[in-house]
Amino acid sequence: MPQKGKPTGRRSETTKAAILAAARQHFAASGYERATIRIIAADAGIDPAMVMRYFGNKEKLFAAAAEFDLRLPDLAAVPRGTVGSVLVGHFLDRWESDDTLQALLRAAVSYKVAVTRLRAVFATQVMPAVAPLCKDRATAATRIGLVATQMLGMALCRYVLRLPPVVSLDRAAVIRWLAPTIQRYLTAGP
Amino acid sequence: MPQKGKPTGRRSETTKAAILAAARQHFAASGYERATIRIIAADAGIDPAMVMRYFGNKEKLFAAAAEFDLRLPDLAAVPRGTVGSVLVGHFLDRWESDDTLQALLRAAVSYKVAVTRLRAVFATQVMPAVAPLCKDRATAATRIGLVATQMLGMALCRYVLRLPPVVSLDRAAVIRWLAPTIQRYLTAGP
DNA sequence: CGTATATGTCAACGGCTGTTGGCCATTACG
DNA sequence: CGTAATGGCCAACAGCCGTTGACATATACG
Numbered sequence: 471m472p473q474k475g476k477p478t479g480r481r482s483e484t485t486k487a488a489i490l491a492a493a494r495q496h497f498a499a500s501g502y503e504r505a506t507i508r509i510i511a512a513d514a515g516i517d518p519a520m521v522m523r524y525f526g527n528k529e530k531l532f533a534a535a536a537e538f539d540l541r542l543p544d545l546a547a548v549p550r551g552t553v554g555s556v557l558v559g560h561f562l563d564r565w566e567s568d569d570t571l572q573a574l575l576r577a578a579v580s581y582k583v584a585v586t587r588l589r590a591v592f593a594t595q596v597m598p599a600v601a602p603l604c605k606d607r608a609t610a611a612t613r614i615g616l617v618a619t620q621m622l623g624m625a626l627c628r629y630v631l632r633l634p635p636v637v638s639l640d641r642a643a644v645i646r647w648l649a650p651t652i653q654r655y656l657t658a659g660p
Numbered sequence: 661m662p663q664k665g666k667p668t669g670r671r672s673e674t675t676k677a678a679i680l681a682a683a684r685q686h687f688a689a690s691g692y693e694r695a696t697i698r699i700i701a702a703d704a705g706i707d708p709a710m711v712m713r714y715f716g717n718k719e720k721l722f723a724a725a726a727e728f729d730l731r732l733p734d735l736a737a738v739p740r741g742t743v744g745s746v747l748v749g750h751f752l753d754r755w756e757s758d759d760t761l762q763a764l765l766r767a768a769v770s771y772k773v774a775v776t777r778l779r780a781v782f783a784t785q786v787m788p789a790v791a792p793l794c795k796d797r798a799t800a801a802t803r804i805g806l807v808a809t810q811m812l813g814m815a816l817c818r819y820v821l822r823l824p825p826v827v828s829l830d831r832a833a834v835i836r837w838l839a840p841t842i843q844r845y846l847t848a849g850p
Numbered sequence: 851c852g853t854a855t856a857t858g859t860c861a862a863c864g865g866c867t868g869t870t871g872g873c874c875a876t877t878a879c880g
Numbered sequence: 881c882g883t884a885a886t887g888g889c890c891a892a893c894a895g896c897c898g899t900t901g902a903c904a905t906a907t908a909c910g
Contacts, residue, residue, distance in 0.1 A: 623813015
């Protein structure tokens, strides 16, 4: 038994990982339609046909590349007043250390599968983790939706559109400005 | 002299307008690469070759379709404390009454020309109109950049990604929640 | 009326796309 | 060692894309 165990094969896992990495990078940099299977394969150093063998088709390749975990921390453990800065800081970290989010956002704008996935991430990862912080269940969804508008708006302007004044903010400044907004959306009166 | 005066022709302006309208609609709904010239032409009821004759190529067609004016009101005239709600309300209006902004945002994510145009709109329309409200020149660009993150984030979540909790907010609620954020970005201490 | 010009259609081109099936090399295993 | 399977490459397909040029029609004007 060579490596792991799923296929009986030899080094397929290595190649598969290389394809996934190249796919994430190009989906993140160019969006769904411009990230060609041929380009991704060339970047991974193999033939386009291998991509099809391992992932079936482009849609499934994207689904595999867009799989990811936001890794939200346990928010019940942080002090009430700092939840805003913790959330902003965590999002910045995740956004800068993982191409997947950028791939998801860039693709979601023109590719149905991606927007569905993004909504799923919101519903299954953000909502359950943040909702307990809101006292009244009734407005929780609204509050978390508002948080999403500010967070995704920052990501859009900073990493995708690259608006100069937003790009030149340093990490601390982003947290200093955005944290009170997030805090207010989550806790302020209706 | 048949209608206006620019070409000597007969009804070319009508067709040109039909093409532009169809282009805007499809760019807004599908992004740059999925909005094909063939589809746009079919929607305008003419042959694809006409698009080329009137606009040269797809890039120039997009440039023509993405031309637009944000029509920001004179902010010096509104009371100091209501500038937030005026801005949010105006953006919502513009966003819902004109496909162009959505076309610009959808295309900007994967099409260089579009992101350049969007940055230009920010620099030549938003900055000059909003900057006078900021007392210190030094932080004005930063403050307006922050406003952009919240505004574009709302547009992204509401009109492009269609996150359910954000879509179901009514106009008044959006203003009620976002106005204080905008107000703080523009006027609060560093 | 005759002719030039604008308006529009048609068919085709080269290029790029996702996808497929067949062929070679290498390795694992009896 | 021989055989089967796995990893990988190559060439080709059908389809769609932007774009082009030749050709038909209708209008404007001398």
